[in-house]
Amino acid sequence: METTEGKNDLRAKLAEKIQTFRSQRKATEKVDRALLLQRRKEKAKARAEAKKLAKKESKAKQESKVAAYDTGNSSDNIADEENDNHKSTITYGTLIVGDDKFSNGKLKVAGKKRGPTDVFGALKHLEAKKRRIESMDEEKRRKIEESDKWHRVLLQAEGKKLKDNEQLLKKSIRRKEKEKKKSSDAWKERKDNEKKAMLMRQQRREENLKKRRESKKSKKGKAPKKKKPSKKK
Amino acid sequence: MGGIGKKRVKKRTHLKADPIQEAAIPKSMVIRSGASEVGRSLSLLTRDLRHMMEPHTAIRLKERKANKIKDYLTMAGPLGVTHLLVLSRTDNNANLRIIRAPRGPSLHFRIHEYMLNKDVRRLQKNPKSPTTEFLTPPLLVMNHFNQNSSKDSPHEALLTTTFQNMFPPISVQHTNINSVKRVLLLNRRDDGYIDLRHFIISTKPVGISRPIRHLLKGEKKDSDIPDLHNVRDISDYVLHGDGISGAASDSEIEEDATVEIDRPVPTKTEENLLSASQLLKPKQQAIKLIEIGPRMTLELIKITEDAMGGKVLYHSHVHKSKEEIKQQDNFHEQSRALKEKRKKEQDENVRRKRENKKRRKDQKKEGITSSNKNDDSGNEGSSAYSDTE
Numbered sequence: 023m024e025t026t027e028g029k030n031d032l033r034a035k036l037a038e039k040i041q042t043f044r045s046q047r048k049a050t051e052k053v054d055r056a057l058l059l060q061r062r063k064e065k066a067k068a069r070a071e072a073k074k075l076a077k078k079e080s081k082a083k084q085e086s087k088v089a090a091y092d093t094g095n096s097s098d099n100i101a102d103e104e105n106d107n108h109k110s111t112i113t114y115g116t117l118i119v120g121d122d123k124f125s126n127g128k129l130k131v132a133g134k135k136r137g138p139t140d141v142f143g144a145l146k147h148l149e150a151k152k153r154r155i156e157s158m159d160e161e162k163r164r165k166i167e168e169s170d171k172w173h174r175v176l177l178q179a180e181g182k183k184l185k186d187n188e189q190l191l192k193k194s195i196r197r198k199e200k201e202k203k204k205s206s207d208a209w210k211e212r213k214d215n216e217k218k219a220m221l222m223r224q225q226r227r228e229e230n231l232k233k234r235r236e237s238k239k240s241k242k243g244k245a246p247k248k249k250k251p252s253k254k255k
Numbered sequence: 256m257g258g259i260g261k262k263r264v265k266k267r268t269h270l271k272a273d274p275i276q277e278a279a280i281p282k283s284m285v286i287r288s289g290a291s292e293v294g295r296s297l298s299l300l301t302r303d304l305r306h307m308m309e310p311h312t313a314i315r316l317k318e319r320k321a322n323k324i325k326d327y328l329t330m331a332g333p334l335g336v337t338h339l340l341v342l343s344r345t346d347n348n349a350n351l352r353i354i355r356a357p358r359g360p361s362l363h364f365r366i367h368e369y370m371l372n373k374d375v376r377r378l379q380k381n382p383k384s385p386t387t388e389f390l391t392p393p394l395l396v397m398n399h400f401n402q403n404s405s406k407d408s409p410h411e412a413l414l415t416t417t418f419q420n421m422f423p424p425i426s427v428q429h430t431n432i433n434s435v436k437r438v439l440l441l442n443r444r445d446d447g448y449i450d451l452r453h454f455i456i457s458t459k460p461v462g463i464s465r466p467i468r469h470l471l472k473g474e475k476k477d478s479d480i481p482d483l484h485n486v487r488d489i490s491d492y493v494l495h496g497d498g499i500s501g502a503a504s505d506s507e508i509e510e511d512a513t514v515e516i517d518r519p520v521p522t523k524t525e526e527n528l529l530s531a532s533q534l535l536k537p538k539q540q541a542i543k544l545i546e547i548g549p550r551m552t553l554e555l556i557k558i559t560e561d562a563m564g565g566k567v568l569y570h571s572h573v574h575k576s577k578e579e580i581k582q583q584d585n586f587h588e589q590s591r592a593l594k595e596k597r598k599k600e601q602d603e604n605v606r607r608k609r610e611n612k613k614r615r616k617d618q619k620k621e622g623i624t625s626s627n628k629n630d631d632s633g634n635e636g637s638s639a640y641s642d643t644e
Contacts, residue, residue, distance in 0.1 A: 113415060115395035116424035172409040175360045175560060175568060179416045181281070181337060 141194050144185035280423045281337040283312045286327060288343035289320060296371070297349055301342050303372045303549040307439065307453050308340070309389040311423065324354075328562055331356035338421050339562075351553060353417060359561040360568070362417055364553040367448065375548030383545045388455050393437035395422050400443055410558055410569040438544060447571070451551040454544035461539040466492055512542050 138144045155163055177184060185191060285304045287293045293301075305314050313336075327339055341352040349369070354361040376382040400415045418441060435456065442450040466481065486492045558569040566587060567573075575583070 111399060113397040113400050113419075114425070115422045116419050118424045118426040119428075171560070171568065172413070175558075176409075176413055176416055178358060179355055179360060179413055180420055181355075 138185075141185070141191055141198065145188070145191040145195060148186060148188055148191065280311055281421055282335055283308050283338040283340060283421065284316060284327060284331070284336050285312060285340045286316070286324070286342070287318055288324065288341050293342060293344045293349075297342055297344055299371050299373075300349075300369055300549060304340060304342070306372070306389065307393070307549065308421075309392075311392060324563060328354070328357055350556075351551075353421070354562050355417065355420075357562060359559065359563075359565060360413065360417075361559050361562055361565075362414065363556045363559070364449075365556050366551055367554060368550075368552040370548060370550040372548035375546055375550060379546070383455060383457065383547070385455060385547060388436040391434045391436055392422050393439040393453070394425070394435045395419065396438055396440050398440070398442045400441070410555070413558060414555060437547075447554065449553040449555070451549075451553060452546060453548055453550075454546050457543045457545055458540045459543070461541045464493060 138147050155166060158166070174184060174186060285301050285308060287298060287301050305312055305316075324339070324341060327336075330336070331339065336356055339352075339354040339356055341354065343350045343352070349366040351364040351366055352361055353364070395418060397415065397418060400411065400418075422439075438454045438456060440450075440452040440454065442452070444450060470481065481492060483489075483492060554571070556571055557567055560566040560568055566583075
């Protein structure tokens with residue numbers, strides 16, 4: 023068949039072209055696939071190492087920053103010199119350093135808020151987390167739940183608003199949807215009213231024009247009044 | 256003219272607070288559970304605690320016996336109250352509960368010992384009566400409090416966080432040192448008890464004789480003008496004024512209690528009395544803490560998840576096994592489900608009753624209209640009630 027011949031022709035042309043390109047860049051005839059893969063792996067490894075190193079450096083920088091703000095004093099500064107093993111760790115209330123907060127011995131750098139900010143996103147996030155936890159084994163699940171519980175309580179104590187109650191989130195979503203529906207209905211009604219008003223205006227205009235035309239016609243039908251010639255005295 | 260008929264707004268003294276900043280300030284209420292039932296001394300402690308928590312607290316709060324903690328929690332939201340300090344008494348001891356409004360957690364403390372302001376004042380030789388110290392919040396200083404939440408003791412981190420968030424944050428750049436006039440000290444003892452102390456910070460300039468210090472005060476009172484009628488020369492006054500040697504005694508100022516602060520813009524009297532080199536030097540101030548009370552010794556008993564009741568996250572005396580915790584969780588889950596079920600039933604009953612009421616009303620209306628029709632047709636004898644008795 024012609025089609026198969028055409029295909030073969032194309033293949034031959036392609037092979038020829040590839041060959042010319044290879045000769046142009048002076049490539050070795052045989053490509054060692056294993057060597058290529060090995061090189062690729064090595065590159066990936068090097069990249070991972072570099073990433074790790076960068077992470078370490080940033081951590082060290084953060085620690086040094088915390089150390090700069092650190093307010094812990096050793097016990098020989100305070101009066102308690104006899105009790106050497108019991109170091110005196112003095113903590114203050116929450117300190118604000120620029121945009122950052124220093125509390126609980128940690129410098130909390132002000133940055134972008136992580137995680138979902140809207141209700142829909144929060145619910146999705148919560149459901150995904152639930153699924154992830156359910157897939158784990160009993161021991162791990164308990165550990166995660168325990169740490170999660172304390173983390174949640176700590177955030178609550180700090181005054182952060184938590185969006186972790188599924189029922190409440192669903193409720194607020196329902197409320198939002200209701201509001202949306204209400205507003206969309208109102209908008210639809212407004213649009214319909216506008217349309218109706220426009221149609222009515224057009225109709226009125228048409229009627230007025232029609233009336234005017236008819237009145238003109240009727241005027242034309244009647245003979246025009248002849249003016250009486252003015253008498254000259 | 257600047258707007259006839261408009262109310263004049265005082266711009267310097269009546270500055271409007273920034274609402275964002277205002278929202279960041281924690282506000283508190285100190286409450287006696289069961290109002291006056293707690294007794295006189297605990298009522299006085301409540302008053303002292305309110306003074307301690309000033310200025311962001313309800314200082315003239317009136318409790319009634321009928322008021323439940325739930326009522327206060329309900330009102331906390333609209334009033335912007337973030338913490339409730341609830342004092343209560345059992346047969347054996349007094350208790351303090353710190354509740355984070357509106358959703359918790361709540362920390363339960365046992366008050367082992369307490370001393371009122373008046374008792375602290377009675378102990379002192381020269382008690383200081385506070386003046387403007389309560390216009391600004393106290394500086395919170397905590398000693399031996401665990402800072403990072405380790406897996407073994409997350410309750411300690413929560414304890415620290417709770418105390419830190421009861422007071423407004425201090426901006427390192429913008430807070431004026433002179434505005435810090437009080438210190439609230441919380442010291443964690445080896446036995447786990449927490450000592451609470453409340454001080455006023457008083458400062459004195461160092462390295463200046465007492466007569467000069469008296470002059471540097473620069474207050475315009477007659478009593479502040481030095482009495483020189485017994486003095487032949489001004490040097491007598493400067494060196495031995497008021498019959499006391501000019502230098503401060505060794506016991507008066509401890510060495511480690513002196514701090515150097517940048518000298519602000521000098522006053523006229525300072526410019527006249529101090530040399531140029533002295534004006535350039537940083538000011539040395541001696542800091543003295545004067546206790547004003549109250550004193551308390553607290554023991555953390557338990558932490559619960561919610562503002563009222565809820566799961567017990569930590570208990571200092573009761574330690575449960577994993578199995579018991581599991582049982583407790585199941586029990587909580589069951590009780591929650593039962594509560595939900597009852598709520599549903601209740602809602603259903605309310606709805607049904609409402610419908611019945613409506614139906615009855617409609618029937619009544621129909622009855623009235625039909626009776627009217629009957630009256631029109633001439634059946635005047637028919638009545639809704641028959642005399643069969």
